Amino acid sequence: MYQLQVQVKNFSYWKYKILENINLQAQSWDFIWFFWKSGSWKSTLLKIIWSIILPDGEVKYQWENIFDYSSNQLSNYRNQITGFDFQENNLIENLNGEENLRLSETIGWKKIDNAWLKKLIEILEIEKILDKKIQNLSWWEVSRISLAKSLASKPKILISDEPWSNLDEHLTKKVYKFLKSYSQNHIVMVSSHDEKILPYLTKIYELQNHSLQVKI
C-alpha cells in the first residue's frame, strides 16, 4: 500500500501567486481526477508531486518528505516510484517507440517486466509503431507511446496531464478501464476535461482560486 500526502502552503512565480493552501491525500486504490477552470495552474501541482518544482510545503511519499531527499533519492523517486505522461513532449525524438518505452530501464537499470510491457502494447495498440522514431509519428501515435512509457515501469504513482485528448472513444474507454484496474494497487492521478472518466474515479478535486477543492 502506497501513501502520498501533498501540502503546499504557498507557491509563487515572480510576484504572481500560483498555488496556496493545497492539501491532498492519496493512497493505493485511488483514481484521482483534477479538473479546473482556465489559469488554475494544475500542471504546476502535478509537477510538484513529480518533484520537479519545489514549493514551500511538503510532498510525503510513504511518510517521507521527498523535498528532503538527496539528489540520488530523487532520481530513484522519479525512476521507480512515479510515472508521468504530460502534454509536453517527454519522449526522445530520435529514439524509436520501444527505446522510449524502455527509457526508465536504460537510465535506472530497473528491469521492465516484458509480459507487462506486452500487455500495455496490446491495450494501446502500438505494436506497429514501436520500431518507428518518435519524430516520424503523428501526435495521436505519440500520445499512446507516451502513455505506455509512463506505465512501463509499473510506477507506484501515475501522473497524467491531459493524456488522452488525442485518443479515439474506443481506445479511451479501454484505457479508463485499464487504469481503474491498475489503481487497485497504485495511485493514479489524472487531469482532464473528459467527463467520461467520472464513473471510474474515487476522488475528484477542483482547482479553483489557487487552491484545491474536494468534490468527492
Next chain:
Amino acid sequence: MIFCFLIFLSYKNIESYLIEKKVWDMQVGEFEISNVNGWKKLSDQEIFSIKNLGIQPSLIYSMNLPSLIQIDVFWNKLESDMIFYGVSSNLLSWEKDKIPLWVSSSLLDIYNTQIAGEIYPWISKDLLQTLDIKIFFWKSQLFETKNVFELSWKINTFSSKLPLAWISIPLETMNQVSSWFSNKPNLIKIIWISDEKTFENIKTSFSWFNISSQQEKLKSVYSSLENFRKTLTWIIILVVWFMIFVIIYSILTQKQENEKLFFIYRLHGARAWQLASIILFESSIYIIFWSLLIFLANKIFDTNYIDQKFFDYSHIDHNIKALNYEQITQIILLHFVILTLISILVNYKSILKKFEN
C-alpha cells in the same frame, strides 16, 4: 576553411619550388649569365660586347663534381655536400702564400641563426678561421662515391660580396683540382658582376637581357622561405582561432540541445553522474575530432618538410628550426583541452545545476 587552407599551402609549396628551381636548374655549358627567368648561355658576340664596355667581368667556374665539406665544430663533425666555385684572382684579395677558401658572410649568419639557433653554440668568423676544414672531392652524403680526394684547408677570407651559400677557391686552384681527375669534371662557367655600378652599366646597355644578380635571386629564395614560414604561422594561428570560434559556437548550441534532452533524462531519474558522463563523452568526441585534424595537418607539414627544402637549397643537412611544429601541436591540443573543460563547466553549471533537484 580547412580545404582553402590546404589549397593555399599547396600553392605556397609550388611557388617555393618554382623559385628554387629557377636558381638551381643550371645547364652545363660554356659561359652563362643569370637573368630573372633562368640561366642564359652567352654567345661570343655578347661576351665581346660586354668587354667593349671597358669592363673585365670576373669568371667563376662552378664545379660539377660531388664534393663535401667537413668542419670539426665542438667535437661534432658537420658535413655537407657543397658546390665549389673557382673565383678569378682579381675578384677578391688574398695572400698569395696560402690556398684560400672564401666563405660568404651570409652563410655563417644562416648557420648561426637558422641551424645553431638556441641549441648549438654560435660560430664567430674568428673561430671558424681556426677550425680545421676538410674538403673531399668526389665524395657525397647523397650517393656512393669512390676515389675520394681529400684536402685539409683553412678558411682564409670571409666576404660579403660572395653570393649566399657559396664556398669559393681561386680559379687557378679550381683548374688544378680539375686536372687531378682522370674524368674531368664539368665546369659551369659563369660571368659574375660583383660591382653594383658595373652591373647597372651592363643592365642599361643590354636592356634585352634583364640581368639580375645571382645574389639577389638567392636572397629571394631565402626570403620566400622566410615569408612561407611567417605565412604558415599566421595561417595556423587563424585556423586555430577559427576552430576555437567553431567550438565555442558548438558548445553553446550543444548546451541548448542538451538542456532539452537532459531535462527528459532527469525526469526519468537520470543521476547527475550519468549526465556528466554524456557531457564528457561529447567533449571527448570533440578532442578526438580536432586531434585527428591536427594530426593530419601535422603529417602533411611535418618538420622534415622545411628541413628538406633547406637541404635541397643549401645542401646543409640540419634542422632549420623554422617552425616548431611539435610545440605548435602541443599548444593547439592544450587549447582544445581547455575548451573541453570549459564545455564541461558550462554544461555542468547550466544544465546539471539547473536540474540538481
